[in-house]
Amino acid sequence: MKISFKHISYFFLLILGLNMTLTSCTGDLDVTPRDKNEFLSETFFEDPASYKQVLAKLYAGLYVGGNDGDGKPDIAGLGGDFSSYLRLLFVVQELPTDEAIIGWADGTLPTLNTQNWAPANEFLAGTYSRAFYEISVANEFLRQTTEEKLKARGVDDNLKAQIVTFRAEARFLRAFSYYNLMDLFGGVPITTEADPVGLFYPVQKTRAEVFAFVEGELKDMDKDLAASGANEYGRIDKVAAKFLLAQIYLNAKVYIGVEKNSEVASLCGEIINSTYKFADVPYRYLFSADNNRNGAQSEFIFPIISDGNAIRAVGGGMSFIIHASIGGSMDSADQGMDGGWQGTRARKEFVALFPDATATGDKRGTFYTDGQSLDINNVSTFTDGYAVTKFINVNSDGSKAQRPDVPDTDFPMFRLSDAYLMYAEATVRGASTGNIGTAVGYINQIRKRAEARSITNGDLTLDFILAERGRELFWECHRRTDLIRFGKFTGGSKIWQWKGGVMTGTSTESFRDLMPIPARTIQANPTLKQNPGY
CATH class of the missing domain: 1.25.40.10 (Tetratricopeptide repeat domain)
Structure with missing residues (x-):
């Protein structure tokens, strides 16, 4: 049985006053609630259960794209499936490397395979917006749980003590998002619960300033x-x-x-x-x-929770990671799923890190090779490249998971x-x-x-x-x-197939160690400076 808080993770509505500063950071990928009926007044917090519900929203935001699994997406510009935090992290952390490649041609997705992305890339914009959306929810939760507000609502001492821990968790999840932003984009604005609610241009900080903020937060929250x-x-x-x-x-x-x-x-x-x-x-x-x-x-230490019955995210999170890795002659039922999306495979150079491709000399080398070629001659052909069977929606004793369309596997x-x-x-x-x-x-x-x-x-x-x-x-x-x-x-010291956009791989420019600040973000907030090279 998994923890109870995730069972309410997307059933409640958003809170009035989500940090509108982010509208100026994201432009078309608006991180404000899309439906005016989702806004709630502070009366929402008169229910003692609401505090844990909002905390659950923060945790669920790492997996689902909206309040109804993939439906009603939190951010505009990408569907709820494509805008799942975990799915976007996989896309930006794995596809540009020697570990994975995807055969789909959705929008600018192929440029992530080849390190040829540009500031207009909608998946980078989605990653940026998703992280800031999580930050906005954390900020509003922290605004609504000050000692003054809790006292005014008559919150009892037992719940107050729990909320101290809830606040620390919200700060951690906010720091986690700032870490990802710093790692991917470098210098970004920092907004906290101390900032005003309303439209303004938050000041872009240097990467070192973001580092110092995350470091300070992680040290300070330890006590709580x-x-x-x-x-x-x-x-x-x-x-x-x-x-x-x-x-x-x-x-x-x-x-x-x-x-x-x-x-x-x-x-x-x-x-x-x-x-x-x-x-x-x-x-x-x-x-x-x-x-x-x-x-x-x-x-x-930090799993992102999945549950086939409680979290109905058909295209986000682990559903994407497992579905997209199935194709060719693979039997999707062996992976515990209802079908394959014929997307992600391993690159040749990554397979070579293992003593063999049969998990004989190293059980971690979980590749599916039947009908698959080692070389990736055509990126869009799923059978080009070995498939990966690492994540599976089957219990360790071989029994079935709860359902075949949404996995139970935690990340x-x-x-x-x-x-x-x-x-x-x-x-x-x-x-x-x-x-x-x-x-x-x-x-x-x-x-x-x-x-x-x-x-x-x-x-x-x-x-x-x-x-x-x-x-x-x-x-x-x-x-x-x-x-x-x-x-x-980047550079030429490590080459893999399709790096730089050619089949045999080639050197890429070092400025791509940082992703570009999304173009629509700069359009919405002209005070932001683009990273060098873009």
Whole structure:
């Protein structure tokens, strides 16, 4: 049984006064509610249950595109299916890399396969708007839960104590969105609950200023978050905040030009010694329909919840990730789904990271090869490129999930194995708080689960770590960020098929390490500065 809060995650209406500053940031992709009947007055909060409902909206916003699953989309310009936060993260983190390619020709989607995007790309605009929409909801929740407002409504002390934790979770989810914006677009405006409600041009901050904001928020909220493992499954606790802080520190050289590897190793040590435990189950259990209860959940620090009955998002979130990976001669029922969308496959160079394509020497190499060619000669042909069967809507014992159209499989946004890998990387990069022998032990624990050969201290190089992150975390929305940190995303030091728009792959320009600020965003807020190269 999954946590109860998600069962109400899209059944309530939006709140009056969502931060209209974002209208000026997004132009045509309006992040304000589309239906005037969805606006509610402050009387909404007279019901004590409303506070958790709004928190649920924030969590559900990571998966669904609107208040009715894919219907009634939160933002205009993309449908509710295309504008799902998780789906957009997959599109921008995986398609431009060696890990994935998609055969669809929707709008400007093909340019993400080839690193040839432009500021008019509607999927980048959707990603930008989706993140700011989440920020706007978090800001309004924080405005409505001040001590003064709670006192005026006569909220009792027990609920007030819960709301302290709710507020910290809202701040975390806001920081998570700012992290994604900083990572993808660099310098963006920062709006908080202290900003006025109404149309104005928020000031664009530098990437370093956004970094400092996220860092400060994650440190400050620690006192109010639930203790490690003390919250409901699927909700944030202190360990999740430490994990996100470790992530921004791991990429600090990219974001602010300063290495923070010692801080990464220290934080990962705290994460590893928390109540979360490495899941000593077959690797496939982590991505099965019952991964919230089959033992995999012990290492899930921040899962994005899915449920075939409670969250009716046919095109968003995990429904997209699994449906789009099915095609060719694959039997969709084997994946627990009602059909395949013939979209995403692995690129040839990624398959080569594994000892074989049959999951023999490494159980993580879950490729479907029957009728599929290794080379991708034609991007639009699903049988060009090996299919991926990592995520599956079937329970780990082989029994059926709740339904075949919307999966039950949770998406592990943060998990303990990544903390092992971050510790190892920070140590190799010179962290004074790391130990090579300890790092090798963590890597071998990961590899033992995968039934891959053990490594020695001499094997632990940066090139090995980048490859191992791919093998362990592929299709989990990390690859673009990882390749940039290692200097392998643009340029010619790492080439894969269709990089740069040619079949054999070619070098791309370094300015593409940052995505462009969407053109319609700049049109709506002319004070914004475009990133160099665009």
